[in-house]
Amino acid sequence: ETGVTQTPRHLVMGMTNKKSLKCEQHLGHNAMYWYKQSAKKPLELMFVYSLEERVENNSVPSRFSPECPNSSHLFLHLHTLQPEDSALYLCASSQQGLEGETQYFGPGTRLLVL
Amino acid sequence: KQEVTQIPAALSVPEGENLVLNCSFTDSAIYNLQWFRQDPGKGLTSLLLIQSSQREQTSGRLNASLDKSSGRSTLYIAASQPGDSATYLCAVGSGTASKLTFGTGTRLQVTL
Numbered sequence: 001e002t003g004v005t006q007t008p009r010h011l012v013m014g015m016t017n018k019k020s021l022k023c024e025q026h027l028g029h030n031a032m033y034w035y036k037q038s039a040k041k042p043l044e045l046m047f048v049y050s051l052e053e054r055v056e057n058n059s060v061p062s063r064f065s066p067e068c069p070n071s072s073h074l075f076l077h078l079h080t081l082q083p084e085d086s087a088l089y090l091c092a093s094s095q096q097g098l099e100g101e102t103q104y105f106g107p108g109t110r111l112l113v114l
Numbered sequence: 115k116q117e118v119t120q121i122p123a124a125l126s127v128p129e130g131e132n133l134v135l136n137c138s139f140t141d142s143a144i145y146n147l148q149w150f151r152q153d154p155g156k157g158l159t160s161l162l163l164i165q166s167s168q169r170e171q172t173s174g175r176l177n178a179s180l181d182k183s184s185g186r187s188t189l190y191i192a193a194s195q196p197g198d199s200a201t202y203l204c205a206v207g208s209g210t211a212s213k214l215t216f217g218t219g220t221r222l223q224v225t226l
Contacts, residue, residue, distance in 0.1 A: 004157075042118065043203070043216040056213065090157055099145040099207060100165055103214065105158040 003027045004106035006091050012112045013081065021076040021109045023091030029104075031097030032074040034066060037088040037108070049074060050097035081113045116141045116208050120217035127194055128225050135189040135220045137204030142182050146207040148214065149178050149189050151200045158203065162189070194224045 004025045013019050025032060034046040048056035049068040063085075065077040074091055088108045094101040117140045127133050137147070146165050150158040162171045162178040164187070170179040177190040191198060201221045205214040 006157075040218070042218050043205075043214075045213060048213070088155075092158075102148065102160050102163050104160065105150075107157040108155075110155065 003104050004091060004093055006089075006106040006109050008109060009107065010110045010112075012114065013078070014114050015081060015083075017081075018077070018079040020078065021089055021091075021111075023074040023076075023106055025072055025074075025091075025093040025104070025106075027093055027104060029093040029095055030071050031094045031101075032068060032071070033092040033094075033103065034074065034076050035090040035092065037090060039087075043090065046076075048097060055097065078111075081111075083113050086111055086113045116144075116206060116215040118204055118206050118215050118217040120202075120204055120220050122220060123218065124221040124223075126223045126225060129194060129196060131194050131224075132190065132192050133194055133222070135191070135202050135204075135222070137187040137189070137217055139185045139187075139206045139208075139215075141208055142185050144182060144206050144208040147178075147180055147187050148205045148207070149176075149187075150203040150205060152203060152219070153200050161202075191222075194222075196224045196226060199223050 007022045031050045035043045037043045046060045047066045052068045067075040090108045091106040092103040094103045119138045121136045148163045149161045164171045164180045175192040180187045201219040203219045204217045
């Protein structure tokens with residue numbers, strides 16, 4: 001679990017707030033991912049970064065804004081969220097972002113939007 | 115569009131039993147399949163990764179098989195223990211490199 005860390009672990013925010021989720025990986029990987037896990041639904045891929053460039057945006061609303069300043073850090077900036085955005089947000093990393101690689105996951109941030 | 119289904123959604127077994135979890139996917143053009151474990155409120159732990167050219171992978175009491183042509187995978191857990199209680203997720207790698215499509219999981223409870 002210490003390979004990929006996420007902060008905060010829990011977050012409660014109002015619909016008008018702005019907050020950020022942080023992910024850090026200590027595995028020397030070059031690719032990082034954001035996933036959303038809602039109750040009773042499969043994990044959904046949101047964004048993929050490889051070598052700090054966004055390579056995938058899975059039709060995510062603009063109220064979610066990712067940032068990858070370097071290969072070890074990934075942020076998800078949140079603004080004007082809706083109650084249906086409440087979910088577990090998981091970060092993952094892999095070696096190069098190529099097919100066939102194992103992805104390593106962080107513990108997640110449990111987000112509640114009121 | 116790739117879709118992944120896991121059956122059953124929940125399973126309760128007594129300690130010591132062998133059990134099988136099932137995963138099916140609609141598009142057989144995959145490059146790998148991965149089984150994960152998720153404990154309540156926690157992230158995912160990778161258990162086994164099977165490349166598309168492989169038929170099975172083993173790790174300790176776990177054995178995962180892959181039949182790409184029929185779009186199926188199974189995770190076999192031998193001699194189950196209470197510590198195996200968790201949600202088991204199947205994820206298929208296909209399409210864009212590194213993109214995983216997940217099933218909704220099987221929630222396993224192993225009772226004493």
